[in-house]
Amino acid sequence: MKRTSAIAAVTAAALALSLAACGSADSAAASSAPAEGTAASTEAAPAGDFDADQDITVISREDGSGTRGAFIELTGVEEKNADGKKVDNTTEAAAIQSSTNGVMTAVANDETAIGYISLGSLSNDVKAVTVGGVEASAETVKDGSYVLSRPFNIVTNGDATDPVAVDFIAYVLSKDGQAIATDNGYIGEDGADFTSAQPEGKIVVGGSSSVSPLMEKLIEAYKTVNPNAELELQTTDSTTGVSGALEGTYTIGMASRELKDSEVEGGAKATVLALDGIAVVVNPGNTTDDLTVDQIKGIYTGELTTWADVQ
Template sequence: MKRKIALVCAAAMALSLAACGNTASTTSESTASESTASESTASESSSATSEAAGEEAAASDFDNTQAITVITREEGSGTRGAFIELTGVEEKNDAGEKVDNTTPGAATQNSTNGVMTTVANDETAIGYISLGSLNDTVKAVTVGGVAASADTVKDGTYTLARPFNIVTNGDATDPVAVDFINFCMSADGQAIATEDGYIGADGAAAFEGTQPSGSITVGGSSSVSPLMEKLIEAYEGVNPNASLELLTTDSTVGVSGALDGTYTIGMASRELKDSEVESGAKATVLALDGIAVVVNPANPIEDLTTDQIKSIYTGETTTWDAIQ
């Protein structure tokens, strides 16, 4: 009997010890898990703090005493013509003649892509481009507190805006040119403009093509060219009888080419000059476009007034720390 009691007691003690061991193990695992979770949270918090600190450091690393690298477009560019007029860089002299006062120190680029590439690779640079071509390689600043967008151009609150014009020598007479212009101004063509970030007309009629055969040449503004390329592709899709060649030059050549017959249709990213209209040039507004003022993403500047932009482009303001 004593032996049985001893065995029962031994068994009870063994079970008790096992239970204690399991409890200790569970408690240890729970503590370890909590410790790991705590470490993970601390790590994530540290990572987030580091990223924020890195971004703040990057902004504070910008040396605003550096000279501003001014980037402009070539003479003849419609974007340049509209920009200098809208910002006041172009002024009339005592004789009543318009004078482009862009600083001689400005670096000239012959295309929208050229401006964007230069600004993207130079943290001190400033340039201007077609709103429809804007991407995240550069940063668009607000102008007078208004962001450049299709909506702000349309409602008139963003002041740096201009027309994209189709130019012909008088009324178009070539059957393909007439049909293509009708396509551009139709609901289909205007939808393409709107989808590309430009401002097309509301309430345009549906396209009713005549399927003419033949070939024409369209040429001019490098700002209008990307939109025109898509319009041509869409038109040739609905009229396989037509062939359209696209040549990219600038707005001035676009107008003169339309007048002298080099182009059946010219492209200009500005209003026509009085002398061009007097020579017979006729403009049809294809769409509206904003002119985005762009800086390098590393530049902390977010907003410029029109007067500040003018001051930079005339050479009066030469360093970023002079912007107040």
């Protein structure tokens, strides 16, 4: 009997403690619950509350991209090895996107991401950081103070001979064509007046996805001054733009970088359409506003891995 009584007493005590604990938890929950009409405790963090200890998500372009080629050269991510061969040291952890829009979407959807795009394609979906304290703009590219800039080239196999190609190239380099480049955020020259010779025929223009948005506008404008011509635009990449011009797949190629020595030796001729800056972009929620060229290089080679490393 004594043993039975003892067990009953212990059980009763445990039950009392359990009920007390539940009561306390319910009271605490009730006191901490938000009043009707107020935000719940799971509400998103306020804007600007960025955790710099997060790992950096590196977004890069694909091999063959002129934007990638210019970017790795200008930032020093590409270096010569002991044999004098140029090596792209972009970290293997980089997520690859095959277009400017792909980079912007990836960065816009990930607060830890960083990417690079054509200045003329910059939108409010992403934030361009200053580089060494200099803003990426048409003015800073033109005066040389923004160091990440490159040419937009149109490429032909030697001198253009197709009448439509000759007329179209004259148009894009004219005052009207260069004004279109400037109006769209690129850096054009003054150019001369243009009168079309009204040639008939079809040409194919293809290559760099960075040059393509500007080229599309130039083609549309040219068709209004010469409705006799048909121009087809194909968007690929800079390397394909050059090889296509040399092989005859494209009448005119597009490249968002300087031509390689091997391409020039193969007969490729580049004509500068306009200058463009390469904007380094982060998510709008990222509090990072400025990076040096060395920091950008460190991020893209994998030496700097968290946002705290650059703040």
